[in-house]
Amino acid sequence: MKFLKFLFVGIFFGIVLVKSEAVSWYRIFEMFKFQSFHMYGIIGSAVLIGIIALQIIKKYHIKSIDGEAIVVPQKAKNYKANSIGGVIFGLGWALGGACPGPMYMLLGTGVFAMVIVILSAMLGTFVYGLIKNKLPQ
């Protein structure tokens, strides 16, 4: 039962991204061509509200539902990895139009081609794990 709330979060998130077309290959193309405000509006408004909300959470020391202090984990400062990995991610995102959330949502909408994308993404993560120590961090 304790997982049920996470199932609902996922359902909610999936509906939002599909209904707003953020999972669409066409919308990603349009975004990288700067031909519509749609994706920038989605990401921009999410971040703006996120910034304000996280500041409020920190200022008032709001606790999680388990009563724990809320700490948003710091991302590791590996700027070489952040930038090179980011570029590699961007190449794939623009090519296939799917990032790691939408690939599951699109499978749910009935696009079975996403099975291939998901398995390939797992393979990409697996290869990263194998050669991680040889990459510039």
Next chain:
Amino acid sequence: MKFLLNPWPWYVAGPLIAVTMLILILFGKTFGMSSNLRTLCTIGGAGKYADFFKFDWKTQKWNLTVVLGTMIGGFIAANLLSNDSTMALSEATITDLQALGFSNIGATLLPPELFSLENIFTFKSLSILIISGFLVGFGTRYAGGCTSGHAITGLSNLQLPSLVAVIGFFVGGLFMIYILFPLIF
């Protein structure tokens, strides 16, 4: 009900994505979809090959549950909350995609040229699906996050590594669309 069935505008979707992140944070978790790829590798036995995959995947069950939910959400959105309207893409986008050889642009969420069952086993489509998935899976772990972890959570938390990663996402995306797309399509 009609407003639910029509495509949702950005000023509805953006705030609701922020809500998704905040709910997970209030549940004592984080908003990061790409971690699940690592978890799935671990479940598949990748720990035998690299220490990176040696962790107790059961600690990530909650996030796999989110993934299951997103699939159900996708099903609901496509089958129960849809009126099959054509996407309102910009004219410039439609013109550009026509020039690259696409047709029926925006009739479905994804171009059938790449994703329909009839086309996915052509050499070109299959290569695109495999290469794009691989780059996303490799790049996200190397960068330390994806759109949810870096672009939404990291930027909301004003973290420099996330800004660097998001700039990287755009450098890669722009290179793909402006330089490589004319060669691929």
